[in-house]
Amino acid sequence: MIRITELRLPINHAPEELGAAILKRLDLTTKDLVSFEVYKRSYDARKNVSLAFIYTIDLSVKDEEALLKRFTNDVHIRPSPDTSYHFVAKAPESIVQGNALRPVVIGFGPCGIFAALVLAQMGFKPIVLERGKPVRERTQDTWGLWRKNILNPESNVQFGEGGAGTFSDGKLYSQIKDPKFYGRKVIHEFIKAGAPEEIRYVAKPHIGTFRLVGVVEKMRQEIINLGGEIRFSQKVVGFDIQNDHIVGVKIEGHADLPANHVVLALGHSARDTFEALHRDGVYMEAKPFSVGFRIEHPQSLIDKARLGPHAGNELIGAADYKLVHHAKNGRAVYSFCMCPGGTVVAAASEPNRVVTNGMSQYSRNERNANAGIVVGITPEDFPGGPLAGIEFQRALESKAFVLGGSNYEAPGQLVGDFLEGKASTEFGTVIPSYKPGVHLTDLAEALPPYAIEAIREALPVFEKQIKGFSMKDAVLTGIETRTSSPLRITRGPNFQSLNIKGLYPAGEGAGYAGGILSAGVDGIKVAEALALDCLSQ
Known part of the structure; x- marks a missing residue:
């Protein structure tokens, strides 16, 4: 070619x-x-x-x-370079015939899906343990929070089939280095499962939430057809480790499952599982992440600023942006997970806490554009060990719950009032999209002072790049805390935990991905490493 x-x-x-x-x-x-x-x-x-x-x-x-x-x-x-995918191994006869332990994948988000899929395609018949529900049941529970202020801690934006990526923009682009074209494998499997053909070639492909539901279901069925097994509502609460080797996992309400190869595709919000891993001696370390707010503008304003006379052209679609500012206090402020023509969604996974995220459908035709405006923080900001970042997040989310009225509404503020340091009392031309609702207040109380200072400095700077960005009626909604995992379950070059053999930390929760595409790619890499280790024994 x-x-x-x-x-x-x-x-x-x-x-x-x-x-x-x-x-x-x-x-x-x-x-x-x-x-x-x-x-x-x-x-x-x-x-x-x-x-x-x-x-x-x-x-x-x-x-x-x-x-x-x-x-x-x-x-x-x-x-042309060869971008086709080549399997690295074929399952040994002992697994094919059922005479050896099957690999276990914990979590069925993008990373877990692709780890399980590639393992199944190689004949390893993986067992997937997903704490949440199948994607359509999970969708109903998620709407329960958005429409009725009722949170299901085991079935929400974070937990359930498809992972957090299901309720997002469905973005399929990343800045990861991919010399082996694993990303093409991810895209190929999505298309095979019903995603639009155009994601193969458009510069910034996306699927959108509603389409992702059907795609995820078809990928699940392929894993099952190839001998894999998906077990929903099975929450892992502990690990059986002997002589520095994983030998089984403990499941709430079920018998222990023997396993000597386990993929940890947990996602960034499996806080109780992180605690169980730490309690059982798995090595991990705190890592940087970011916190901030969601900002909403009219999509038409972003289109005009970014595309000029081409704004509104249907062949281009809704415009996006990517912004960064290095504040005088040393903090980086940047846009995160920008969702053109989308909505801000409730993404809490624990009771009495408020978390926001962004989501778009395939059409990207909602009135508002939204993005996280977040500030980088480091373990020095939350000293105390590997789990300290979780407690830092929880404290902010609990405060946001109270600021929002203690009913899962989110605290919000107009950008003009935020810059002037006064509480907002009524909305202007921009009506926020967050459900179950936004309670106007003063967001200065929602983040540490250094973060508020940095964001106040950054917004007028972003105005110079996108005219109207700091418009008075734009809305800030709090709080964005799940930009990435607050810890890393560190692994070696063989993709296994540094101190527990047979345990494969993977994806966003383990600190090795950020977004659907990179998580899927990491799942493939871990599946390959696991397969090769099985063959070497």
Whole structure:
């Protein structure tokens, strides 16, 4: 295959014009071109240039060697890299025949799904333990908090099939280094399970919550069809460790499950499981994370600021942004998990605490844009050991619960009032999307003073990049605390825990991913390491 990069066409071009542009670029006739596919498509929406799509194309021609020789000096025409996925192992007969312990995956979010899927595809018949419910039942429980102020601690935005990524924007892009193209494997499996074909090539792919529900169900069924097993409502409460090796897991209300290979795909909010791991002697350490608020603007304002005359073009869709500011007090303030045309959602997983997150549907056509505006903190801010970050989060979430009225409404404040240091009393032109509701107050009490100071400094700076960002009627909603795991379950180069053999910390909860794509990639890597270890024994 041959790859062409930087192939530019007007954004409203007809489908057949792409093939014609390829022939023109390579100076070929139709009979010379065997096939082609779009590897990547981005857009150029700079204000002073013509609106255009920019393509990367993989193609096959009758005489590839001659063509490559003809374009030896053209950096935009090169051989295509092999992006196909190759399994590293096949399950030993002892597992296939049921004469050996099957690997166990704890957690069925993006990391756990892909760890279990790849293990199943290699024949290892994994057992998945998920503390929450199947995704459709879980969705009903989540709506119970959003509509009725009723929290189910075991079935919510954080816990249940699909993990926290199900109730998000469904973003499928990441800044991780991926030389083996594991991300393509993740995308391929999503498409196979019903995700839109376009996520294979658009520059910033996303699926959206409602579509993710059906996709997750189909991936679960494939694991089952391949001999895997998904056990819902099975909460792991302890670990059987002997001679520094995992030999089993303890499940609330069920018999212990023997296991000598266990993947910890817990997600960043499995606080009780983190405590159990620490109690049982698994090595972990505190790590940095961030806290802050959600900010909401009219999506039309963001579109105009980011896309100028191209705002509202349906072929581009809703605009996003990424912002960062280094405050004078040494704190970094940045936008996190930006959700174009989305909503702010209640994401608590423990009673009497308030947590926010952002979510978008595939269409991204809600009135408001939202993003976390968060401040980086380090273990020096919460001394006390590996679990101290959890207590730091809990204290902030409990305070937010009280500031919001102690009924799961979230505390909120208009940006203008926040910058002036006074409590808000009524909404302006921006109506917040958070359900069950937003209680206006003074958010200065919701975060440590250094965080409030840094955000107050950053908002006017962000205004210089996005006109209207610090508009008085924009709404801040508290509190964002689950940007990433507050600890790392440290692992070695073999992907196993530093001090417990057979235990594989993975994904966002273990401190090795951030988002759906990177969590899925990490799940694949851990599955491969586990498979190779099984074969070596």
